[in-house]
Amino acid sequence: MNIEQTVLEVSGVEITKTLLVDLQKLQQYTGEPIAAVYADNLLRTMRKLRDKLPFDPYTEVVMALHDALFFENRWIDYNANQYKGVCELLTSLVNQETINNSSVESAILTLENLGFDTLPFGVKIDDDLETDEDEE
Template sequence: MNISQTVLENSRVEITKAILVDLQKLSSYSGEPIAAVYADNLLRTMRKLRDKYIHDPCTEVVMALHDALAYSNRWIDYNASQYQGAYDLLASLVNQETITNLSVEDSILTLEDLGFETLPFGVKLDDSQDRDSDEE
């Protein structure tokens, strides 16, 4: 690993540590007005990670959590144990030497198991349309 790779890795780790701090704070202050400050900071830091390290496997997991929190301000709906679970998951992911595609998939499924809706932007099809007009 050369110096630029080391700096890049350290920067990603530093951003991820900032995310972990905010998740810990959200876990502590869930349901209280001050949680909005930590949620705002968390979402901004998550987008910063995405902007700087879009191809990093850890970013994919972080953005799945971001979508669950940001969509319709759902961060308000999650509780302390869910935030603690997300913290534990990301902390273990950061400590892995290499993050595989399987690790990413398992991590996103773990977020789902914790109750985070990681795909909130789904499309709903309207099956109630008059099908008789299609047959004519």
């Protein structure tokens, strides 16, 4: 008895198809309660991409978008045109033969230009704080 196992590899392209469907639904239902269902599914799919392809340059772009959407539920604040821009960006990235560091940087800057805060977890330093250098 010869049993062969077939392993199906998950590709960024396949996961992107799922991402695009949810992004298009978010675009369509922005501001409506049903949008939460698509946002939840979108965020789960993004984390699946991170788990399956952690070192793929494309994943870095998707996770920058994830952070912009996830932090404080900011997905609620973005509008249909912004989601449309993300769809176009992800489609163009996936259609490239190779994604290099320059492509990743450019894509993240495009997200920023679309209004997405890709670094929402930053720390603010208060310059007014006194230091304890010479307390007496």
